[in-house]
Amino acid sequence: MNGADWVWLVVGGGLGAGARYLLDGAIMRGRKNAFPLGILIVNVLGSFLIGVLTGLGALVAPNWVAIVGIGVLGGFTTFSTVSSETVLLAQRGRRDWAWLNLLGTLVVCLAAAALGILLGGLFPR
Template identity: 75%
Template sequence: MSPLEWTLLVVAGGLGAGGRYLLDGFVMKGRRGAFPLGILVVNATGSFLLGLLTGFGTTVAPEWLAILGVGMLGGFTTFSTVSAETVLLAQRGRREWAWLNLLGTLVVCVVAAALGILLGGLFPR
C-alpha cells in the first residue's frame, strides 16, 4: 500500500467514525436510556455496505476495497460499542434488552451482509 493509499485509508476511517456518530445521534435523538437502536442501525448499514462492496468482487480494486471496507466501514461500524451497551443494559436490569441487543445485532448484521453480497454479485463483472 502506497503512502497515499494509507493516508486515504486513515482519512476514510475518520470519516466513517464521524458518520457513525452522526447517524447514531440522529436515530437516538430524544431516546435517552432507550434500547441502543442507533448503533444497531449503524452496524446493519455498515454490514450491508461491506457485503455490497465485497459482492462487487474484482470490479473493486484491492486498494479501494481496503480504503472503503477497512477504513471507512471499519470506522463506521463498531463491535466495542455493542459490547459495552450490552453490558450496561444488563447492569441496569434490562437483561432482555441486553440479549436482544447481542443476538439481534448478530442476526441482523449477518443477514444485512448476506443481502449486500447477494446484491453486489448481481452487478456485471
Template identity: 70%
Template sequence: MSGGEFLWLVVGGGVGAGARYFLDGLIMRGRRDAFPLGILVVNVAGSFALGLLTGLSPVVGAVWLAIGGVGVLGGFTTFSTVSVETVLLRQRGRAQWAWGNLLGTLGACVVAAAVGLMIGGVFAR
C-alpha cells in the same frame, strides 16, 4: 498499498467514525437510557455496505476495497459499542434488551452482509 492510498484509508476511517457518531446521535436524540437503536442501525447498514462492497471487489479492486471496507466502514461500524451497550443494558436490569441487542445485532448484521454480498455479486458479473 502506497503511502497515498494508506492516507486515504486513514482519512476514510475518520469519515466513517464521524458518520457513525452523527447517525447514532440523530437516531438516539431524546432517547436517553433507551434501547441502542442508533448503533444497531449503524452496524446493520455497515454490514450491508461491506457485503455489497466485497461482492463488487472484482470491479472496485483490492485498494478501494481496503479503503472503503477497512477505512470507511471499519470506522463506521463498531462491535465495541455493541458490547458496552449490552453490558450496560444488563447492569440496568434490562436483561431481555441486552440479549436482544446482542443476538439481534449479530443476526441482523449477518443477514445484511449476506444480502449485500449477493447484490454486489450480481452487479460484479
C-alpha cells in the same frame, strides 16, 4: 498499498467514525437509557455495505476495497459499542434488551452482509 492509499484509509476511518457518531446521535436524540437502536442501525447498514463491496469483488480495485471497507466502513461500524451497550443494558436490569441487542445485532448484521454480497454479486463481471 502505497503511502497515499494509507492516508486515504486513515481519513476514511475518521469519516466513517464521524458518520457513525452523527447517525447514532440523530437516531438516539432524546432517548436516554433507551434500547441502542442507533448503533444497531449503523452496524446493519455498515454490514450491508461491506457485503455489497465484497460481492462486487474484482470490479473494485483492491486499494479501494481497503480504503472503503477497512477505513470508511470499519470506522463506521463498531463491535465495541455493541459490547459495552449490552453490558450497560444488563447492569440496568434490562437483560431482555441486552440479549436482544447482542443476538439481534449478530443475526441482522449477518443477514445484511449476506444480502449485500448477493446484491453486489449481481453486477456483471
